[in-house]
């Protein structure tokens with residue numbers, strides 16, 4: 001009987017314990033219990049990750065190397081269309097026997113828990129601003145409609161009503177400049193008056 005809580009991420013290393021030089025390989029499928037990632041795309045709960053794992057016994061612990069593949073799903077950051085992104089990450093971490101060692105992970109009794117290692121690697125690999133395609137035109141800023149769904153879409157170049165007063169101001173600018181020139185001319189004439 002194992003003395004640990006078995007999860008989809010735990011792997012027995014019983015037959016490798018303190019056997020430096022021994023090696024085992026496993027191909028496992030993990031049905032993700034909790035979503036990996038908080039961004040616009042994530043590996044969702046219930047999705048399957050394939051782990052090709054190699055376990056190697058070392059003197060200090062067990063070296064776990066794995067290639068993790070799967071699919072992240074979510075929304076395009078520009079047009080909000082559902083998208084799927086392939087995930088493929090490699091991990092390599094030493095799980096130490098000794099809890100006092102300066103390693104992030106430990107062998108717990110006769111197993112290793114891959115969850116934190118896989119989670120960190122997968123989450124780091126996810127794009128911050130995923131797009132359905134590199135030239136996705138996004139949403140119309142006024143109506144919020146998906147631009148690629150609008151036939152003959154014309155980008156809006158009309159002037160915002162709030163700027164119409166400014167347009168009038170610009171038209172008067174040359175007159176202001178002329179007045180400033182006149183004032184400057186008056187100033188230069190003053191020394192003559194005092195003389």
Ligand SMILES: [Zn+2]
Pocket residue numbers: 076077078079080081131132133136137138
């Ligand atoms: Zn898009």
